Amino acid sequence: MTTDSRLNSKAPQGAIEDKWNNYKADVKLVNPNNKRKFKVIVVGTGLAGASAAATLAELGYQVDAFTFHDSPRRAHSIAAQGGINAAKNYRGDGDSVHRLFYDTVKGGDFRSRESNVHRLAEVSVNIIDQMVAQGVPFAREYGGLLDNRSFGGAQVSRTFYARGQTGQQLLLGAYQQLARQIGLGGVRLFNRTELVDVVVIDGRASGIVVRDLMTGEISSHSAHAVVLATGGYGNVFFLSTNAMACNVTATWRAHRKGAFFANPCYTQIHPTCIPQSDESQSKLTLMSESLRNDGRVWVPKKQNETRPIDQIPEEDRDYYLERLYPSFGNLAPRDISSRAAKRAVDDGRGVGPLKNGVYLDFSDSINRLGKDVVAERYGNLFEMYERIAGENPYEVPMRIYPASHYTMGGLWVDYELMTTIPGLYAAGEANFSDHGANRLGASALMQGLADGYFVLPYTIGNYLAPMLNQGTPDTNHPEFKKAEEDARNRFQGYLNIKGSRSPDWFHRKFGKIIWDYCGMERTAEGLQKALSDLEPLYEEFKTDLRVTGDGESMNQTLEKAGRVDDFIQLGMLMCRDALDRNESCGGHFRAEYQTDDGEAQRDDDNFCHVAAWEWTGDPMKAIRNVEDLNYETVHLATRSYK
Amino acid sequence: MSNHLNDITLKIWRQAGPNERGRFETYLIDQISDEASFLEMLDILNERLITEGREPVTFDHDCREGICGTCSLMINGQAHGPQKSTATCQLHMRKFQSGDQIVIEPWRASAFPIIKDLMVNRSAFDRIIEAGGFITAPTGGAPDANLIPIPKPVSDAAMDSAECIGCGACVAACPNGAANLFTAAKISHLNLLPQGQAERYSRVEAMVETMDDYFGSCTNHGECEAACPKSISIDVIALMNKDYRKAKFKNRKTSARAD
Numbered sequence: 001m002t003t004d005s006r007l008n009s010k011a012p013q014g015a016i017e018d019k020w021n022n023y024k025a026d027v028k029l030v031n032p033n034n035k036r037k038f039k040v041i042v043v044g045t046g047l048a049g050a051s052a053a054a055t056l057a058e059l060g061y062q063v064d065a066f067t068f069h070d071s072p073r074r075a076h077s078i079a080a081q082g083g084i085n086a087a088k089n090y091r092g093d094g095d096s097v098h099r100l101f102y103d104t105v106k107g108g109d110f111r112s113r114e115s116n117v118h119r120l121a122e123v124s125v126n127i128i129d130q131m132v133a134q135g136v137p138f139a140r141e142y143g144g145l146l147d148n149r150s151f152g153g154a155q156v157s158r159t160f161y162a163r164g165q166t167g168q169q170l171l172l173g174a175y176q177q178l179a180r181q182i183g184l185g186g187v188r189l190f191n192r193t194e195l196v197d198v199v200v201i202d203g204r205a206s207g208i209v210v211r212d213l214m215t216g217e218i219s220s221h222s223a224h225a226v227v228l229a230t231g232g233y234g235n236v237f238f239l240s241t242n243a244m245a246c247n248v249t250a251t252w253r254a255h256r257k258g259a260f261f262a263n264p265c266y267t268q269i270h271p272t273c274i275p276q277s278d279e280s281q282s283k284l285t286l287m288s289e290s291l292r293n294d295g296r297v298w299v300p301k302k303q304n305e306t307r308p309i310d311q312i313p314e315e316d317r318d319y320y321l322e323r324l325y326p327s328f329g330n331l332a333p334r335d336i337s338s339r340a341a342k343r344a345v346d347d348g349r350g351v352g353p354l355k356n357g358v359y360l361d362f363s364d365s366i367n368r369l370g371k372d373v374v375a376e377r378y379g380n381l382f383e384m385y386e387r388i389a390g391e392n393p394y395e396v397p398m399r400i401y402p403a404s405h406y407t408m409g410g411l412w413v414d415y416e417l418m419t420t421i422p423g424l425y426a427a428g429e430a431n432f433s434d435h436g437a438n439r440l441g442a443s444a445l446m447q448g449l450a451d452g453y454f455v456l457p458y459t460i461g462n463y464l465a466p467m468l469n470q471g472t473p474d475t476n477h478p479e480f481k482k483a484e485e486d487a488r489n490r491f492q493g494y495l496n497i498k499g500s501r502s503p504d505w506f507h508r509k510f511g512k513i514i515w516d517y518c519g520m521e522r523t524a525e526g527l528q529k530a531l532s533d534l535e536p537l538y539e540e541f542k543t544d545l546r547v548t549g550d551g552e553s554m555n556q557t558l559e560k561a562g563r564v565d566d567f568i569q570l571g572m573l574m575c576r577d578a579l580d581r582n583e584s585c586g587g588h589f590r591a592e593y594q595t596d597d598g599e600a601q602r603d604d605d606n607f608c609h610v611a612a613w614e615w616t617g618d619p620m621k622a623i624r625n626v627e628d629l630n631y632e633t634v635h636l637a638t639r640s641y642k
Numbered sequence: 643m644s645n646h647l648n649d650i651t652l653k654i655w656r657q658a659g660p661n662e663r664g665r666f667e668t669y670l671i672d673q674i675s676d677e678a679s680f681l682e683m684l685d686i687l688n689e690r691l692i693t694e695g696r697e698p699v700t701f702d703h704d705c706r707e708g709i710c711g712t713c714s715l716m717i718n719g720q721a722h723g724p725q726k727s728t729a730t731c732q733l734h735m736r737k738f739q740s741g742d743q744i745v746i747e748p749w750r751a752s753a754f755p756i757i758k759d760l761m762v763n764r765s766a767f768d769r770i771i772e773a774g775g776f777i778t779a780p781t782g783g784a785p786d787a788n789l790i791p792i793p794k795p796v797s798d799a800a801m802d803s804a805e806c807i808g809c810g811a812c813v814a815a816c817p818n819g820a821a822n823l824f825t826a827a828k829i830s831h832l833n834l835l836p837q838g839q840a841e842r843y844s845r846v847e848a849m850v851e852t853m854d855d856y857f858g859s860c861t862n863h864g865e866c867e868a869a870c871p872k873s874i875s876i877d878v879i880a881l882m883n884k885d886y887r888k889a890k891f892k893n894r895k896t897s898a899r900a901d
């Protein structure tokens with residue numbers, strides 16, 4: 001395979017540790033007085049979007065920020081619990097930028113781009129400094145210095161945390177910095193406003209078309225550059241740990257306008273979520289991976305165990321992660337832990353009323369450390385578990401099971417985070433670049449803030465500098481008018497179908513297909529079945545959808561219809577991507593490609609590349625383009641956590 | 643195994659738009675699993691309404707993990723319902739019984755105008771944060787994080803306040819529609835920390851006065867603390883008041899010197 005010419009990563013020259021410095025030394029700059037002549041649109045106000053919007057405004061650019069929430073502070077980054085990695089080596093336990101880089105490449109099963117990952121590890125240390133300066137109350141030692149804990153896939157303690165609410169505290173930090181810029185007039189905020197299209201004029205991203213969720217009004221906004229920081233697509237499965245409103249629309253609409261969509265089949269199934277309790281459930285809840293620091297995962301050794309938990313003696317319990325992966329134990333990476341849980345449950349050794357979970361048991365830690373220490377570390381998580389599951393985890397082990405949580409795939413971006421559309425950038429979970437085929441815990445917060453604070457503010461200037469004194473594109477341009485018209489027709493179209501099924505009915509139905517055939521374990525046969533089921537379901541969506549109400553006022557059913565439409569199309573692309581990747585790597589596990597002991601078997605000769613899909617008008621006929629991954633620093637190795 | 647609740651009467655506030663007249667509508671619900679969350683119960687009702695060709699109930703919600711602060715329901719007169727320290731989305735039907743009548747209203751406060759049904763506009767909260775709820779620390783110039791040691795009790799107290807999810811239950815529960823708990827939680831978070839000292843008094847003055855532009859006054863009812871899903875203590879209001887009083891003197895002196 002050779003890299004498609006449109007997929008030039010533009011990674012700078014030099015040794016891996018020099019690339020980012022070399023880039024910054026050569027990058028074009030915009031004079032401080034000229035920055036105000038440029039307008040940048042930022043869509044999404046999570047960690048990546050808020051930090052980018054705030055920093056770009058501080059630099060002097062005019063920024064318009066868009067969120068479909070009522071306030072920027074609601075973005076789903078807020079729900080991240082466990083922590084954020086940084087190569088500070090405050091514990092003196094052997095951490096370094098290189099080790100964080102290596103762990104991330106290995107954790108991603110050697111399917112990420114080396115240059116991007118190294119930069120991520122480099123700027124990780126700046127993130128902690130920045131967030132502390134902004135007042136993020138990270139956990140501390142009694143001496144007043146910052147505390148750390150460990151996370152999956154690492155043998156050092158490099159994770160900074162704020163109780164079980166690290167995402168909340170980091171997002172509020174970034175939100176406050178954004179709020180300051182809104183107050184100063186550097187950022188104009190458009191809340192309850194959803195992107196419905198991206199506009200490209202003469203090959204450059206020129207703006208967006210949005211829908212005001214309160215009035216249904218469709219309008220155009222133009223800018224010199226557009227940043228999409230709109231998160232991932234984990235809700236494609238319907239049941240996931242993502243917030244209810246998380247959706248793929250922004251990146252999917254960009255894809256339809258020419259941005260290549262990379263590795264859509266790389267989805268992360270998080271091992272520690274609360275198992276589904278009944279059929280009507282609409283949302284799954286994550287329990288932080290940090291719990292695996294002190295909780296031990298086990299199932300009964302015997303199938304269909306009927307004894308109550310306190311009557312199952314030690315010798316009849318299978319601490320399967322400790323048994324299979326002794327050197328990482330309960331902190332084995334997410335993809336590996338998830339598959340191990342699935343096997344235990346599939347083997348008839350599941351626990352709980354529906355036999356659909358495994359235990360996460362804290363009794364050893366409570367005996368060793370005392371209840372107070374455990375409460376200090378995880379108190380709020382234990383309370384949350386009790387509220388949802390109705391059981392007290394200080395007394396009864398938690399029950400957990402894997403659920404869709406994060407998507408490593410996303411819009412293809414180069415080293416500058418620019419998509420295949422010049423002037424259109426993707427940041428945070430919306431892009432594909434840093435986590436390969438599997439993301440390590442506490443790395444999503446790191447990547448979102450790295451992109452927004454420390455990468456985009458440099459790389460956007462490099463694009464804008466040559467455009468000095470060119471005004472923003474005219475929103476009366478036919479491309480804007482056409483995009484507005486298309487959006488109006490699309491939303492009116494949903495209302496006109498007047499069928500019999502709600503958007504959620506379709507979402508639940510196709511989400512189940514994707515989960516069954518393109519979830520934790522995939523086969524060519526299953527994926528073909530999924531594709532053949534999805535096409536008629538999409539036809540049914542187009543003819544039997546029912547959206548009540550009108551398009552001129554707040555209408556959550558209509559919003560959902562647009563999002564479900566885009567999710568079905570993405571689902572088709574996911575299955576095609578999974579079908580064409582004839583190997584197992586990270587979160588993409590094809591049952592046909594496994595080692596004798598059931599681990600993922602990569603095929604580096606044929607698949608050490610990024611698959612970047614090109615829109616042709618039909619997701620079933622998208623074209624697969626390739627960017628070769630060249631490992632200059634890291635040696636490709638079989639990933640082992642034994 | 644889960645049990646089912648039957649014969650539940652929902653009285654839900656319906657209002658077509660900000661300037662329309664609202665009213666209660668009654669719905670009967672059967673066969674709800676006690677494992678279902680309160681919002682899943684509303685999802686089920688909405689699915690039924692769509693199937694019947696009627697408009698579903700509009701309500702704000704998102705993470706359903708009690709952290710984003712989007713959900714905002716007055717349930718039987720209590721902000722976020724009967725369970726202490728619990729946001730609406732974390733409330734489960736096992737807290738109710740067959741035959742119950744449940745009254746569901748939006749947040750009632752003049753600073754939070756109703757958008758539709760149970761959804762309100764809480765942008766006034768953002769205006770308060772924009773006025774001063776931050777530490778000015780432009781990206782890039784921060785010193786090493788461990789250069790500022792912070793005693794653990796101070797850091798923990800800041801974190802206790804920082805847990806606020808901005809849901810607005812404090813305002814909805816307050817007979818005066820005051821936002822003192824929300825505002826004071828942010829002021830307390832930032833004013834307790836060493837990083838927050840430089841702007842301590844300008845912050846409190848700007849935030850309190852912006853708050854007063856939108857919200858009612860605090861008369862120490864304490865309903866806010868009882869309704870707060872994060873159990874934020876009204877002690878933070880005392881700190882805010884103390885700092886505000888100091889600020890009025892200090893800021894006057896500072897501006898006199900600047901002249």
